[in-house]
Amino acid sequence: GAGVSQSPSNKVTEKGKDVELRCDPISGHTALYWYRQSLGQGLEFLIYFQGNSAPDKSGLPSDRFSAERTGGSVSTLTIQRTQQEDSAVYLCASSLAGLATDTQYFGPGTRLTVL
Amino acid sequence: EDKVVQSPLSLVVHEGDTVTLNCSYEVTNFRSLLWYKQEKKAPTFLFMLTSSGIEKKSGRLSSILDKKELFSILNITATQTGDSAVYLCAVGPNDYKLSFGAGTTVTVRA
Numbered sequence: 001g002a003g004v005s006q007s008p009s010n011k012v013t014e015k016g017k018d019v020e021l022r023c024d025p026i027s028g029h030t031a032l033y034w035y036r037q038s039l040g041q042g043l044e045f046l047i048y049f050q051g052n053s054a055p056d057k058s059g060l061p062s063d064r065f066s067a068e069r070t071g072g073s074v075s076t077l078t079i080q081r082t083q084q085e086d087s088a089v090y091l092c093a094s095s096l097a098g099l100a101t102d103t104q105y106f107g108p109g110t111r112l113t114v115l
Numbered sequence: 116e117d118k119v120v121q122s123p124l125s126l127v128v129h130e131g132d133t134v135t136l137n138c139s140y141e142v143t144n145f146r147s148l149l150w151y152k153q154e155k156k157a158p159t160f161l162f163m164l165t166s167s168g169i170e171k172k173s174g175r176l177s178s179i180l181d182k183k184e185l186f187s188i189l190n191i192t193a194t195q196t197g198d199s200a201v202y203l204c205a206v207g208p209n210d211y212k213l214s215f216g217a218g219t220t221v222t223v224r225a
Contacts, residue, residue, distance in 0.1 A: 035215075042119070042203065043158075043215035056212070091157065103149075104213065106157040 002026070004107035006092050012113045013082055021077040021110045023092030029105075031098030032075050034067055037109075038088040046090075049075060050098040082114045117142040121204050121216035129224050132194050136219045138204030139186040148180055148187050151203040153218065158203055161189070194223045 005024045013019050025032050034046040045059040049069040060066070064082075069075040079086055089109045095102040118141045128134055140148065147165045151158035162171045164180035164187060171178050175194075180187045191198055201220050205213040 033213075040217070042217040043205070043213070045212055045214070048212060059212075103160050103163065105160070106151075108155075108157045 004092055004094050004105055006090075006107040006110050008110060009108065010111045010113075012115065014115050015084060016081055018078065018080045019082055019112065021079075021090050021092075021112070023075045023077070023094075023107060025073065025075070025092070025094030026105055027073075029094035029096055030072065031095045031102070032069055033093040033095075033104060034075070034077050035091045035093065036061075036088045037091060043091065046077070048098070079112075082112075084114050087112055087114045117206070117214040119204055119206050119214050119216040121202075121219050123219060124217070125220035125222070127222045127224060128194055130195055132223075133190065133192045134194060134198075134221060136189040136191075136202050136204075136221070137186060138189070138216055140204075140206045140214075141185065142206050142214060145182070146207045149205045149207070149213065150178055150187070150189050151205065153201040153203055154199075161202075191221070194221075196223050196225055199223045 007022045030051045032049040035043040036046055037043050047067045048056040064080045067077045089111050091109045092107045093104040095104045120139050122137045147163050149163050150161040152161055162178045167180055167182040175192045178189045199222050201218040203218045204216045207213050
């Protein structure tokens with residue numbers, strides 16, 4: 001079936017603007033994750049959604065970052081007042097039930113460039 | 116703080132060579148260790164390891180975990196140019212949060 005999809009694939013914005021990144025998880029997957037990968041760095045956990053539970057936002061780097069997941073499916077990551085250090089690839093993943101033994105399936109990512 | 120360290124950071128080999136990638140970890144609560152292959156942007160899943168000493172194999176790739184010494188290795192035999200990628204190791208300290216290493220960049224030359 002279809003995998004995780006993300007849009008846009010690339011986004012160039014000016015410092016201070018807000019951006020929205022979208023993730024469509026695999027149908028039937030209850031868990032959704034957002035990660036960030038800066039150049040030459042490993043993946044950095046941002047936020048986790050599991051079903052109707054309150055999300056774990058412990059990885060969000062500042063209050064300029066927020067995320068929603070509507071209807072237990074599509075998720076949007078919003079970055080307000082973007083800064084140059086926000087430039088990175090933002091990856092979304094989903095898994096069946098959010099257990100550590102579940103495989104996380106990643107989307108192709110959104111490359112964000114803040115000028 | 117949880118730590119996942121991969122070595123080497125990068126390596127260059129010729130087709131047909133064997134490579135061994137290392138991943139060591141220190142986490143508060145270990146559940147599983149995962150290996151991913153990342154080409155361009157999205158990592159693709161390779162292996163999940165939860166028990167020590169049991170080798171997982173998939174074609175020319177294999178991996179094993181040592182929970183006593185807190186490390187895992189990923190082997191690639193008879194390398195091909197299509198194996199060129201960044202290989203990521205991740206450890207799941209709880210049910211949902213993965214801590215990733217910085218990755219090993221493998222370049223296979225024809």
